[in-house]
Amino acid sequence: MFSNRALLSASRATATASSRVVAPRAAFTSQIRNYAAPAAADSKPPVALYGLDGTYASALYTAAVKTSTLDSTAKAMQALNEVYHKDAKLGTIMLAPTLSAEDKSSIIAELQKHTGGVDKGDTVKNFLEALAENNRLGLLKGVCEKFSLLMGASRxxxxxxxxxxxxxxxxxxxxxxxxxxxxxxxxxxxxxxxxxxxxxxxxxxxxxxxxxxxxxxxxxxxxxxxxxxxxxxx
Missing domain, CATH: 3.30.429 (Macrophage Migration Inhibitory Factor)
Structure with a gap:
């Protein structure tokens, strides 16, 4: 699970949030556009979701359909959702607003231990990197839950x-x-x-x-x- 070092980093980041501003790197702009691009008719999410986590979940659904990785993406997101129930530290770590680039890489690597085997095409890995770039890792729990709603609706x-x-x-x-x-x-x-x-x-x-x-x-x-x-x- 997540180490004490990662938890300590998250605590320090939270404590310094008011005095530190992190600007998203320019590379993220093109990366997130891929997830926010208008959906083709056959890749449109089956139901409309609201909230920022709903927007990201819908974008991930569209990306997975376009890359023919919807089933594997659903399994990977379910695995991540289960991690939240098993590791009490995860929520605290993910909500830290000013994680360093090293912290984010460590978190994504840790999460991949739970998704790597089923994440075909690295769809979820790329999505996690997009969330990290925009300091939105704290949305992941909500994205997992709303992605499950989309999969249920598709069935x-x-x-x-x-x-x-x-x-x-x-x-x-x-x-x-x-x-x-x-x-x-x-x-x-x-x-x-x-x-x-x-x-x-x-x-x-x-x-x-x-x-x-x-x-x-x-x-x-x-x-x-x-x-x-x-x-x-x-």
């Missing part, structure tokens, strides 16, 4: 994540799945991949995530809105 799947304060029973989940499957966003030709997450902090109600959309029906959200209304009124 005709739409991920439905239902977060509740306590575990929902099968009958309730089935009713939610039936209701959501009739929505225009899902469409009759697609299938839902349903996951129930438990988060006691929402107090009650549900938070429903469909693909890249979120519907917050939680008690905690209603209380927050009520508190804001009372505060604004007073």
């Amino acid at each position: 005709g799947e739409v991920e439905l994540i239902v977060t509740s304060a306590t575990q929902l029973d099968g009958k309730t989940l089935q009713r939610l799945e039936t209701a959501v499957s009739k929505s225009s966003y899902v469409g009759g030709a697609k299938k839902l991949k349903v996951t129930n997450k438990v988060n006691p902090d929402i107090l009650g109600g549900l938070v429903v995530e469909i693909g890249d959309r979120t519907i917050d029906l939680s008690v905690s959200a209603k209380i927050a809105k009520m508190n804001k209304l009372l505060t604004d009124t007073l």
